Amino acid sequence: MAKLQKSIEKKEALINATITLVNNDGFHAAPMSKIAKMANVSPATIYLYFKSKQDLVNQTYLQVKNAFTAYAFETYDEKMPVEDSFKMIWFRIAEFKFRDCERGLFLAQCDNTPMIDESSRQEGIKNLKPLLDLWKKGKEQGIIKPVSDYLLYAYTVNPLSYLMMIKKRNAFVPTEENINEAYQLAWDSIKVNKTNK
Amino acid sequence: MAKLQKSIEKKEALINATITLVNNDGFHAAPMSKIAKMANVSPATIYLYFKSKQDLVNQTYLQVKNAFTAYAFETYDEKMPVEDSFKMIWFRIAEFKFRDCERGLFLAQCDNTPMIDESSRQEGIKNLKPLLDLWKKGKEQGIIKPVSDYLLYAYTVNPLSYLMMIKKRNAFVPTEENINEAYQLAWDSIKVNKTNK
DNA sequence: ATATTAAAAATGAATGTTCATTCTTTTTTT
DNA sequence: AAAAAAAGAATGAACATTCATTTTTAATAT
Known part of the structure; x- marks a missing residue:
C-alpha cells in the first residue's frame, strides 16, 4: 500500500x-x-x-483534460432544463479555468500546438460528449440556434481560454461581474431570440 | 538592386x-x-x-502579425458608422484566417505558448489599436455593450482562431453561410439590444 | 564590351553543448 | 535476502551556432 x-x-x-x-x-x-x-x-x-518525454506530455494532457471535464460536468444533471444546464456547465468551466489557471493554460497550449500526439488529442476530445448532447437537445427544443457545434463551442466555451491567458499575461483579474457579463455574451449569442421569431 | x-x-x-x-x-x-x-x-x-533561432521566430511572428492586421484594417475607414466598421473588420479578419490558415495557425501558436519573446508579443499587440479605438467609439455611442475590451475580443475575434484550428484539424470547411452565422453570433453578443432597453 | 579585383553572400563541414535515454550501482521495501 | 524502486553517472545523438572556404556580385580599369 x-x-x-x-x-x-x-x-x-x-x-x-x-x-x-x-x-x-x-x-x-x-x-x-x-x-x-x-x-x-x-x-x-x-x-x-x-515511456518517453512524449508519453509524459501525452499523459499529462489527458490527466488535466479529465480533471477539467470531471469538474465541468460534476454538478450537471441531464434532467434539468437546457438553459439551466448550459449555465451550470458554463460557470463550472469558468471556475475551473480561472481557479486553476495553470492547468487551463496547459490545455490551451496542448490544443494550439502539435505538442501532443493526435491519438491523445482524439482521446481528450471524447470528454466533451455531454456538452454535445446538451446542444443537440437544445436545438431540438428550439432553445439553441441551429448552428454547428464548432460555432457553439467557439462562441461560448472557447473565449474563456483567451480570457484566462489574458489573466495570466496582463494581470487582468476578472471580477464576479466580469464573469457574469461573459456568460451573458455567451448565452445571448447562441440562444434563440424569441422576440425576433 | x-x-x-x-x-x-x-x-x-x-x-x-x-x-x-x-x-x-x-x-x-x-x-x-x-x-x-x-x-x-x-x-x-x-x-x-x-541573430538566432529565437530571433527567427520573433521576426516571423511580427511579420505575420503585421500582414494580418494590415489586411484586417486595409479597407477600414474611421468615418464609417461603428456597426459597418465592425462588420467590415470582422469579415476581413475571417477572410485572412480562413484563406491563409497556415499563418493564422502560426499566430495562434505564438499567442498560446511562451515561444516568442515577451517584447515581441507586446510589439505585436500594438497592431490592434484601431480596433480598440473603434470599440471605444461604439461604447460612447451606446452601440456596443459597455464591457471590457478583453471580453469584446474574446467573444468576437478570438473564436475565429478556434474555428480555423478546427478547420485544419477536422476538415471542417466553413461555408459562406457558416461565416455569416459566426458573424451574427459575434455581433449579437456585443451589440446593445435596443428592444431590451 | 571584357577582364580584374575587392567586397559581400553563401556554403558545407566542424564545434561544443545540451539533452533524452540507458546502464550500473545503491537504497528501500517486503 | 530477494525483489523493486530509485539514483547518479555515462552514452550517444541531435542540435544551434561558428569557422574556413568558395562562389557570386558589383565596381573599376582596360
Missing part, C-alpha cells in the same frame, strides 16, 4: 512539474533534467513512470 | 519555412537544419539574416 502510495505521489509530482515548466518555458525549453529536479526525482526515475 | 532583391527572397523563404515547420512539428521539432533545407539555403545562411 505504502509502495503504491509513494508511486502515485511521484507520478503526480512529475505531472505538476511538467505543467509548470511547459507553461513557463515551453515544451522545447523544458528538459527532462529540469522536470526531474522540480519533482525532486532523478531523471532516470521518470522512465519508471513514463 | 538585384542583390537586395535576392536577400529579401531568401529571408521570405526562411520565414515561410519556419511557419510551415513550426505548424506541423512544433518549435521543439523544427531544427535550423530542417528550416534551412526547406528554404533551399545552408544552415549558416540563416545567421546572415537572423
Whole structure:
C-alpha cells in the first residue's frame, strides 16, 4: 500500500512539474533534467513512470483534460432544463479555468500546438460528449440556434481560454461581474431570440 | 538592386519555412537544419539574416502579425458608422484566417505558448489599436455593450482562431453561410439590444 | 564590351553543448 | 535476502551556432 502510495505521489509530482515548466518555458525549453529536479526525482526515475518525454506530455494532457471535464460536468444533471444546464456547465468551466489557471493554460497550449500526439488529442476530445448532447437537445427544443457545434463551442466555451491567458499575461483579474457579463455574451449569442421569431 | 532583391527572397523563404515547420512539428521539432533545407539555403545562411533561432521566430511572428492586421484594417475607414466598421473588420479578419490558415495557425501558436519573446508579443499587440479605438467609439455611442475590451475580443475575434484550428484539424470547411452565422453570433453578443432597453 | 579585383553572400563541414535515454550501482521495501 | 524502486553517472545523438572556404556580385580599369 505504502509502495503504491509513494508511486502515485511521484507520478503526480512529475505531472505538476511538467505543467509548470511547459507553461513557463515551453515544451522545447523544458528538459527532462529540469522536470526531474522540480519533482525532486532523478531523471532516470521518470522512465519508471513514463515511456518517453512524449508519453509524459501525452499523459499529462489527458490527466488535466479529465480533471477539467470531471469538474465541468460534476454538478450537471441531464434532467434539468437546457438553459439551466448550459449555465451550470458554463460557470463550472469558468471556475475551473480561472481557479486553476495553470492547468487551463496547459490545455490551451496542448490544443494550439502539435505538442501532443493526435491519438491523445482524439482521446481528450471524447470528454466533451455531454456538452454535445446538451446542444443537440437544445436545438431540438428550439432553445439553441441551429448552428454547428464548432460555432457553439467557439462562441461560448472557447473565449474563456483567451480570457484566462489574458489573466495570466496582463494581470487582468476578472471580477464576479466580469464573469457574469461573459456568460451573458455567451448565452445571448447562441440562444434563440424569441422576440425576433 | 538585384542583390537586395535576392536577400529579401531568401529571408521570405526562411520565414515561410519556419511557419510551415513550426505548424506541423512544433518549435521543439523544427531544427535550423530542417528550416534551412526547406528554404533551399545552408544552415549558416540563416545567421546572415537572423541573430538566432529565437530571433527567427520573433521576426516571423511580427511579420505575420503585421500582414494580418494590415489586411484586417486595409479597407477600414474611421468615418464609417461603428456597426459597418465592425462588420467590415470582422469579415476581413475571417477572410485572412480562413484563406491563409497556415499563418493564422502560426499566430495562434505564438499567442498560446511562451515561444516568442515577451517584447515581441507586446510589439505585436500594438497592431490592434484601431480596433480598440473603434470599440471605444461604439461604447460612447451606446452601440456596443459597455464591457471590457478583453471580453469584446474574446467573444468576437478570438473564436475565429478556434474555428480555423478546427478547420485544419477536422476538415471542417466553413461555408459562406457558416461565416455569416459566426458573424451574427459575434455581433449579437456585443451589440446593445435596443428592444431590451 | 571584357577582364580584374575587392567586397559581400553563401556554403558545407566542424564545434561544443545540451539533452533524452540507458546502464550500473545503491537504497528501500517486503 | 530477494525483489523493486530509485539514483547518479555515462552514452550517444541531435542540435544551434561558428569557422574556413568558395562562389557570386558589383565596381573599376582596360
